[in-house]
Amino acid sequence: MSPRARHVLLAEGLARQGHVAPAVEACYDALAHDASDPLVHALLSDLFLTGDFYDEAIRAASRAIELDAGCAPAYLSLGLAYDRRGGMWDQSVLVWHELAEVAPELVVAHVQLGEAFAAAAFEEEAIDAWRAALELDPHEARAMYNLAVAALKREGMATALPGFRKAGELDPSQDDFFFSLAGVYDDGTPAPDPANVAPGRDSRLAAAYALAFEEDFFAATGLIRLVLDEAADDAETLALAGYLYLKQEAVNEAMSVALRALAISTRTPTAVYVLGAAFAKRPGLNRNAVRVFGALAKAEPRLPMPHVLLAESLLGVQRYGQAKQSYQRALELDPTFVRARFGLAAVLLTEGEHALAHHEIRRAAYHDTRRQKLFWQVYDAYAEGRE
């Protein structure tokens, strides 16, 4: 195969920078030079998909597949276009099957295949597809959400709720939320070596947060111990200790440490979060979790996560109407919040609103696949394979 032509590289460059309209024009220029290049058709398909122009995306991807039946990026675009457009589940199932064969390690193909099966009312096949996705990637949150929804349809909320919680834990946004409450953000700098951390409460606590962020819980615990040895009533440090207990499934310890932190200072949002999350892990304590997350949602009304946490607790006490309002509030704040979309879908299913629930699940898939930006991974692998 020949290397990519200059026109193709230009179109690619523009597309990677998000300049959709010039990139589409560049694709047409490239096609004027060589209309049989599947790469350009696949690229064009993704560009149309970016603008939610599904029929155009389907046409371009189909043309790419006609030109090369192994064009994985075109299958990806085609499947996503079918799914986002809706109502083309039979074609969608075929495409995701095909992509799972062309790129077997691509987890999203299995997740989407499951959703296409579910939309066509093939629940068993859907569950198999999501399980296959989780075998490939145990951290695939959307597959877990879908399994929870399937459990909800079959056995009700009591069975489904642990699944939603489990999916929520797989979703990194909840940990990100804890760190955002603490004012810790990923700036790309690696966490320091614990041996090199300067003495002093602030530097040790900052390093402990950085290590916890990188999931080096053992080193973070060591630094926390040093801080608490010097000042046992440090609420913020206790909250971080509670978080680390939570991450290690030591729920009772997390609860007691968070309560201690709040006894010292009620204005410690990280401790409120830890306490609520600990309550939420105990099915009998959902009522307490509702109160705690309710307070957190009031304290941080502009962040979507507290509303979702509150909504999930409300599901646990079967207050679906209030849970729906909380999910809707979270989606007002962040329409791309996949966890809130699935939660809202669950509530809608309990209300018998199947069409609306299905719409929410489709929107969740829409935002999740846009966020993953898988096209370029598949595209680059395919282009390198050709060359």
Add this chain to the structure above:
Amino acid sequence: MPTKKEAAREARERPAAVAPVAEQAPGQQEASEIHPLRNPLFLAGASLYALDDESAGPEAAYGRELDADLDLLAEARSGLVRYFVSWRLLEPQVGQYDEEALGRLGALVASARERKMQSIVCFFADDRHAELSEVTWAQRRDPRTDGYLVQREAALVQRVVGRLRNDPGVLAWQLGNEAFLSRFESSEDLANWTATMREAIRELDPERPIGLGADPETLSRSTGVDARATLAACEFTVTHATSAYRAYAAEGPLTSGPATYLDAFLLRNAHRGRPVLMDEVGPHALDHSPAEEAAYLRTVLWSGLMNRAGGLMARRLRDMRTERREPYFLDPFETLVGIADADGAPKTAWAEMRRFAKTAARIDLSRFALIAERTAVVVPAERFSPLPSLAGLYDPRACLQSFIIAKQTHAPVTVIHETDAYDDLMVLVVPSAFHLLDETWERLAAFVQTGGTVLLSYGGGDAHPALRDLFGVEFLGDAGPRSELSCRVAQEDVLGAIESFDVRFEVPNHALLAPGTATVVATDATGSPLMTVNQVGQGRGVYVAVPFERAIAQGDPWATPEPVSHAVREVYGAVARAAGCGAPVRCSSPDVELALFQGDAEDVLIALNHRPEKLSAHLSMDRRVASVTDVRGGAAVAVGGTAFDITLEPNGVSTLRLAY
């Protein structure tokens, strides 16, 4: 707990809206008044397809007894029914017509007439089941462009028209349907075919209206064929929200959000001063509950009446009896779902149609006229640009969103095309256009000079030189996409009650402006003008530096940040109010669409809830309302003021007669 018993309390003062009026309010109808069965100026009906069973062959077209179906339609107070002419059956051999089949068609029209229904006879439809337009002797030639076949088609048309022209039950002739017409590949072919068929009809029937069975917008979207010129020669127009167009422009639930406005938008878009038939109305897929089907149909029926449709045709009477297939399967041919089930038992949608006909019959459209629309959303000419221009893909969505925003302000609004005349309009909204024609800029300048208002939002790319004179700002460049939007109000109450905000909201473009003669009403966080107003001659040019409409449409229309929605609504509403064409009736809920039909002594107000939840709305107007009566009848309710409250069920409608 014991209750303190004293003298009976005086009745609590209740809102005026619930107190019955002792005397008959002016305009209240006499109990003995006989109401028509249906509204003669807004007929609704359904298509009777040739086949109701997927397993039946084409030869069975209209082979079964249809009296029960016609009775069912008549019982729903339908005023319209449509039949499809099967070329395959009528002309089995070249030049040999099946007189029996022709007679059957005539009998069907007569049967409908006996039940006081008028018929639309449709030639050359493609229903994908009965192979209506596929003659076995055509040898795979294209009936749209092959000269010989077109002549045979004209002969068939004359045969049928000659047979039926004296039957007063025939209301109109229809040429093709969307499925058939969408296989034309050029505007010229379509125009030639239509002209030939029209000539054939006109030779025998110079009077009856002839229409082309395609929506110009959806046809253009699916085929790239611009049918506007062809449609201009027809006596009535058809609109049809196809499933493909719905997926493109208003994807999502049928009973909330943009989908509930789509039919009205297409109707307004197709309206060119000719009657418009809303065609093939109804759900496309089997994945909706009967209640959702009914709620959707209710929304479309009332939207049609509130937006100047001439009539409405449900997709089909009976559900198609299908081969076994998966649930949640979208009907690829849009012909499965009817208002009665496959056995002919009425569904909730049928009851909804009946209820509509009964209520609409009480609104005498010869006495009450819809208030004139002085605000128009302008569809840019670039909408018809082919790829690689993306304007043709982005613009319809932005225009639909603009239409929705205008509706949410409750100002009477219509849709026009860039090249249309601007006569009788006071406000032109140009939403997020990339490019306007040079002559349009001149016409806009003249429009503003003579007292009109232009509200234009930046769409991206370079600005036209006329921008400076019309809007009084200097364009400095496009700052590109932003994921956060800030608004700082600099001049309060110039463009309504807009408020400062900072929200996460993706905008694809942002015009950097330097203020010239314009008043800067709001800026972004850096002080660059965001909204400006420029007085030019007797009119105003209002400029918005971001493509709000496109951003809302391309984002998540169900989750637009409220500060953004509020700001845009305020701007639209304030512009219309300042131009003297604001909402005649103000409403506290943006999700309620209002239509005011004005009469001599009283008016009729229709309120339609676009949300799938029950809501209460506070209505107010400038005139003092003496009483309100449900148009369906019942006691008048005293208001005695300029405001009252109404409650609307999910996707519900309230039809009120207002006496002043």
